Structure formats: C-alpha cells, structure tokens
Amino acid sequence: MAKRIDVSDLNIYYGDFLAVADVNVSIEPRSVTALIGPSGCGKSTFLRSLNRMHEVLPGAHVEGKVAMDGQDLYGPDVDPVDVRRQIGMVFQRPNPFPTMSIYDNVAAGIRLNARKMKRTELDDLVERSLLGANLWKEVKDRLNRPASGLSGGQQQRLCIARAIAVEPDVLLMDEPASALDPISTLAIEDLMTELKERFTIVIVTHNMQQAARVSEQTGFFNIAGPGQPGRLIEFNPTEKIFSNPDEKATEDYISGRFG
Amino acid sequence: MSQTSAPQAPAAPSPPPTSVQPRPRLPRWATAAAFAGAAVVAVLLGVLTALNLVTFVLYTAVVGTLALWAVSRRVEGRRKAKDRLVTSLVLGAFAVTLVPLLSLVYEVVRRGVARLDGEFFNSSMVGIIGPGGGAYHAILGTLIITGLTVVMSVPIGLLTAVYLVEYGTGRLKRAITFLVDVMTGIPSIVAGLFAYALFAIFFGPGVRLGIAGAVALSVLMIPVMVRSAEEVLKLVPNELREAAYALGVPKWRTIVKVVIPTAIAGLGTSVTLAIARVIGETAPLLVTVGITNATNLDPFDGRMATLPVFAYYQLTQPGVPPEFGIDRAWTAALVLIMLVMGLNLLARLISHFFAPKTGR
Numbered sequence: 008m009a010k011r012i013d014v015s016d017l018n019i020y021y022g023d024f025l026a027v028a029d030v031n032v033s034i035e036p037r038s039v040t041a042l043i044g045p046s047g048c049g050k051s052t053f054l055r056s057l058n059r060m061h062e063v064l065p066g067a068h069v070e071g072k073v074a075m076d077g078q079d080l081y082g083p084d085v086d087p088v089d090v091r092r093q094i095g096m097v098f099q100r101p102n103p104f105p106t107m108s109i110y111d112n113v114a115a116g117i118r119l120n121a122r123k124m125k126r127t128e129l130d131d132l133v134e135r136s137l138l139g140a141n142l143w144k145e146v147k148d149r150l151n152r153p154a155s156g157l158s159g160g161q162q163q164r165l166c167i168a169r170a171i172a173v174e175p176d177v178l179l180m181d182e183p184a185s186a187l188d189p190i191s192t193l194a195i196e197d198l199m200t201e202l203k204e205r206f207t208i209v210i211v212t213h214n215m216q217q218a219a220r221v222s223e224q225t226g227f228f229n230i231a232g233p234g235q236p237g238r239l240i241e242f243n244p245t246e247k248i249f250s251n252p253d254e255k256a257t258e259d260y261i262s263g264r265f266g
Numbered sequence: 267m268s269q270t271s272a273p274q275a276p277a278a279p280s281p282p283p284t285s286v287q288p289r290p291r292l293p294r295w296a297t298a299a300a301f302a303g304a305a306v307v308a309v310l311l312g313v314l315t316a317l318n319l320v321t322f323v324l325y326t327a328v329v330g331t332l333a334l335w336a337v338s339r340r341v342e343g344r345r346k347a348k349d350r351l352v353t354s355l356v357l358g359a360f361a362v363t364l365v366p367l368l369s370l371v372y373e374v375v376r377r378g379v380a381r382l383d384g385e386f387f388n389s390s391m392v393g394i395i396g397p398g399g400g401a402y403h404a405i406l407g408t409l410i411i412t413g414l415t416v417v418m419s420v421p422i423g424l425l426t427a428v429y430l431v432e433y434g435t436g437r438l439k440r441a442i443t444f445l446v447d448v449m450t451g452i453p454s455i456v457a458g459l460f461a462y463a464l465f466a467i468f469f470g471p472g473v474r475l476g477i478a479g480a481v482a483l484s485v486l487m488i489p490v491m492v493r494s495a496e497e498v499l500k501l502v503p504n505e506l507r508e509a510a511y512a513l514g515v516p517k518w519r520t521i522v523k524v525v526i527p528t529a530i531a532g533l534g535t536s537v538t539l540a541i542a543r544v545i546g547e548t549a550p551l552l553v554t555v556g557i558t559n560a561t562n563l564d565p566f567d568g569r570m571a572t573l574p575v576f577a578y579y580q581l582t583q584p585g586v587p588p589e590f591g592i593d594r595a596w597t598a599a600l601v602l603i604m605l606v607m608g609l610n611l612l613a614r615l616i617s618h619f620f621a622p623k624t625g626r
C-alpha cells in the first residue's frame with residue numbers, strides 16, 4: 008500500500024554539523040520521485056532521514072517534521088523499528104548478509120523478524136521477489152549458495168529483492184543502479200515502473216536520463232559551498248525540471264554547466 | 267630578482283623510461299653458493315677461535331648475508347641488494363624466534379615421553395611412593411576448573427564486548443575500557459589472592475576450593491576475552507547492521523542474528539585463545555585450589571589437583587628417589603602443551619568451518 012510523505016522544515020545534523028537545511032516537500036504515493044544534485048549535497052542524508060536510518064549514526068539527529076499519511080514519523084511515541092518496517096531501503100553499496108545463502112538473504116526480512124510463514128509461502132515469496140528484481144533466472148539453481156559469491160551487480164539486485172520481499176509502503180533507493188550494467192539498469196528501471204503501482208518510490212541518482220525516464224517528480228539538491236548545508240533548490244514535475252526549470256541553478260546543473 | 271642569463275635551451279628530450287630494460291640478475295643458486303662459501307669461511311674462522319655449533323651458525327649467517335649483499339650490489343644494483351639484505355634479516359629473526367620454541371618442545375617431549383603411558387592417564391597419586399602413579403586426577407581437575415572458568419568468563423566477556431561495540435557511548439564506555447585494560451595487567455598471583463580472600467570471607471581462612479580457582483582464572487580470562495571479542499565485533503561492517511535495520515529488525519535481533527553469526531569464527535578463536543591463556547596458570551591455583559593426591563571431581567568441596575600445580579609439586583617435592591616425580595612433572599607439562607595445541611587446532615577448525623563462505 009503506497010503512502011504519501013510530507014516533509015516540513017527539516018534540518019538534518021551530523022553532531023553539530025548541519026548537513027541539510029530547510030527541506031519542505033511532499034512525495035506523492037504511487038509514483039517515483041527522483042533526487043538529483045552534485046556529490047556531497049546531502050541526497051543520501053535526506054533519504055536516510057525519511058526512514059529514520061540517519062539517527063543510527065552516533066550524534067546524528069534531525070529537526071522538523073516528516074509525516075507519512077499524516078502520522079509524524081519522528082513523534083515521541085513512534086518506534087523507529089516500525090518506521091523502517093514500512094519504509095524499505097536499498098543502499099548505495101550492495102550489502103547482502105555474507106553468512107546467509109541467497110535464499111536466506113531474500114527471506115531475511117521475514118526470518119530476522121521471526122515472522123511465521125509456511126515453507127511453501129516463503130518459497131513463493133522468495134521467487135516472486137527475485138523475479139521482481141530480475142535476478143531469478145541467474146540464481147534459481149543456486150539458491151542455497153552463499154550470497155557473497157554473487158557479482159557486485161547481482162548482489163545489488165539481491166538487495167533490492169530483499170527490500171521488496173517485506174512489502175514496504177515506501178521504497179528508498181540510493182543510487183541503486185550505480186554499480187550495474189545497462190541491461191540490469193534497464194531491468195531495475197522497469198522494476199521501478201512496475202513497483203510504483205504498489206509502492207511509493209524515492210530514488211537518488213546521478214544519471215539524468217534515468218531520472219527523466221523513471222520519475223514523475225524530481226528534486227534538485229544543491230550546496231552553496233564547503234561547510235554549507237545542502238538545500239532542496241527545486242522540486243517540480245520531472246518534465247518541467249528537464250525542459251523549463253524555475254531555477255537557474257537547476258538548469259545549469261542539468262545542462263552540465265555546473266560550477 | 268630577474269636573471270639576465272641567456273635563455274635556456276629547452277631540455278633535450280629525455281630518453282624514454284628504461285624501466286623495462288632487462289637488468290642483470292644473480293642466478294638462482296647464488297644464495298646457496300653464498301651461504302655454502304660462508305660455511306667454509308666459518309670453519310676456517312672456527313679453527314682460529316673455538317668452533318662449536320653456535321659460532322658456526324652465527325658466522326655462516328653473518329658472512330653469507332654480507333657476501334650475498336655485496337655481490338648483489340655489484341651485479342643487480344642497490345634496490346635488489348637491499349631486498350636481499352632485508353630478506354636475510356627477516357629470515358634470521360624468524361629463525362632466532364624458532365630456536366627457543368623448538369628447543370622447548372624438543373626438551374619437553376624428550377623428557378615427558380618416558381611416562382606418557384596408560385597408567386599416567388588412568389591413576390591418581392594415592393599411595394604412590396616412587397615409580398608409577400599418574401595425573402588422572404590432575405587432568406580432570408584442570409578440565410573441570412577450566413570449564414567452570416569458561417562458563418563464567420565467556421558470557422561476561424562476550425556481553426561486555428557487545429556492550430562496548432554496539433551500545434556503549436561516552437563516559438561509561440571509556441570507564442569500562444579503562445578498567446578492562448587495568449584488569450589485563452593484573453599479575454596472576456594477585457588474581458589468586460583476590461579469589462582466596464573472597465572465599466576466605468565465607469569459608470574461613472585456609473579455604474581451598476576448585477570454584478575459587480575458577481574465579482581466580484576468570485579474573486584473568488575476562489579481560490582477554492573482552493579485548494579480543496571487541497576487536498572481532500568491530501570488524502563486522504556497519505553496512506550489515508544498517509541492512510538489517512532497514513528491514514525493520516530491532517537492534518538486539520540484529521546483534522544476535524547478524525553481527526554475532528558474521529563474527530562467529532573470530533569469536534570462537536578468541537574463546538580458545540583466552541582458554542589457552544589461563545589453562546597453564548599455576549600461581550593462582552596454588553593459593554586457591556591447592557593440590558591433592560586423590561581424585562576430587564567436586565569443585566565445591568575441598569582441594570583439587572590441576573596439571574600445572576601437579577607439575578610444580580612433582581618437581582619441587584619429588585620424594586626419594588626423585589627421578590620418578592621429576593618424570594611425572596615433565597609428562598604433566600607435555601600433556602598441558604598437548605591440551606593447548608589441541609585448543610589451537612580447535613580454533614583453526616572453528617574458523618575454517620564457520621567463516622562466511624564465498625563459494626564462487
């Protein structure tokens with residue numbers, strides 16, 4: 008079930024360092040939202056604050072409000088574990104569990120949370136998730152082999168399968184295709200188009216064409232200089248951002264005239 | 267300040283880099299030849315001074331290394347010569363470290379093998395004066411007391427390490443780290459006196475109990491356990507923890523199901539090495555457990571025998587004639603070494619079978 012996310016006046020800190028300032032944005036359900044911007048401007052930081060992964064780093068904290076379907080995710084009585092169950096994440100670098108088999112990695116969200124499920128149901132879920140991540144054909148004969156034996160791109164798709172297996176409402180993806188070949192990238196993009204029927208998807212990417220191809224909305228983050236906080240400069244429908252952006256900085260960045 | 271010299275001619279185009287040009291190399295037998303020559307020189311030198319095995323080996327090593335270095339320097343150039351020199355030094359250092367180890371093992375085996383018989387493993391020292399007798403009671407005593415030590419120290423050590431790596435922040439973490447460091451430096455006799463004093467409060471002075479020995483050994487084992495487990499847990503990449511959190515797995519489950527399984531091979535090694543550290547301790551057991559000739563397998567009731575203390579008493583009070591006691595002491599030492607070697611082997615096996623597999 009897709010859900011909308013409303014962010015208001017969000018400031019994100021690493022200790023005393025203000026990394027991202029003043030974000031106001033609404034992320035629509037059943038759509039893909041792309042975040043673009045130069046390296047170090049706080050895209051990953053912002054993404055991680057949406058499912059409260061940011062605060063697992065010592066000293067890291069946020070100010071402001073993030074609401075999912077009206078419910079404040081940072082409210083005093085909200086358990087971050089519950090938030091993360093509803094908002095899944097795929098990381099910039101693939102991180103399968105090295106001690107587990109391919110099968111167990113996909114089933115990890117179920118197994119690690121000790122949710123009971125019949126073996127046949129679980130088999131089904133694993134197959135569906137791997138199919139969804141376009142990995143099934145490559146691994147169906149070696150589901151019980153260790154996941155660390157896969158190539159980097161296969162590991163990344165395994166991580167996507169692992170994330171969608173728990174059926175989150177929202178899926179955050181931090182440069183999911185940066186380690187992938189064009190075919191797998193295309194598969195991931197198709198996957199996103201398919202998944203947005205059910206999930207809300209937020210993706211960080213450095214690939215403009217990818218943002219243009221898959222997303223409905225695009226946010227452009229920028230940073231004024233070293234030590235300055237990153238800011239969301241513009242948030243608009245993707246078509247508008249890529250044809251006729253409101254801000255000069257956005258246009259410069261997109262057309263490569265940056266810096 | 268401007269110079270008025272004639273404009274410099276542009277530097278002549280330098281020849282292309284020559285790094286791939288073949289350089290003269292010494293033949294493979296050069297090393298052997300250098301040291302063989304050195305051996306001859308050593309014999310000659312030995313005729314002048316006094317020739318024995320030690321001076322012979324020493325002369326050969328020094329002369330051979332210098333000769334090889336000089337020849338290599340002329341033929342192969344400075345870098346290669348330095349490489350050969352350092353290689354010789356490193357190998358020499360390695361050989362020097364091996365000498366005490368090999369001589370120790372050789373001596374213990376040579377002297378210990380005399381009594382490495384069935385009787386040694388089957389009988390205690392009850393009623394033994396002179397030949398015969400064994401360390402049945404001491405072997406079991408060592409196993410029981412070490413086992414109790416493990417049961418007490420491993421959970422405490424492991425949980426402390428988990429706290430330090432996964433939860434600890436600020437003052438408390440620093441305080442615990444400091445205290446663990448201090449504990450690492452406690453002399454073993456002090457640990458023994460501590461346990462003795464502790465049990466003397468409850469059981470009166472002169473108390474001797476197996477469990478008191480286990481407590482003393484725990485004081486020594488816990489800091490070793492904490493330190494090594496901490497290092498192992500730190501090696502688990504943070505990304506794996508984040509991967510689990512992102513699936514909505516609570517922190518404690520992440521630790522139990524992801525962090526510890528990933529580190530299990532290293533943790534197994536830490537446990538066995540920590541055991542090896544305490545299994546041969548003598549002083550703390552001397553003051554807490556004492557010794558007995560009969561078999562006592564109850565750590566909560568009176569004196570027990572242990573291998574190190576057994577060896578100590580057989581050596582210092584061998585009786586008359588002394589050789590039987592001394593033989594038993596060496597055999598006890600041999601059995602102790604075998605136990606530690608067995609543990610190290612076990613650690614190897616554990617890390618071999620539990621290490622995350624790559625399975626390509």
Ligand SMILES: Nc1ncnc2c1ncn2[C@@H]1O[C@H](COP(=O)(O)OP(=O)(O)OP(=O)(O)O)[C@@H](O)[C@H]1O
Pocket residue numbers: 021024026045046047048049050051052053064237
């Ligand atoms: N763990 C951290 N501790 C302190 N500062 C951090 C940490 N991670 C990131 N930062 C800082 O926060 C800012 C934003 O970093 P972030 O990783 O969000 O950038 P990004 O937009 O994702 O860049 P990239 O495109 O290279 O991935 C940077 O200035 C970075 O130095």
Ligand SMILES: [Mg+2]
Pocket residue numbers: 050051052099181
């Ligand atoms: Mg990033």
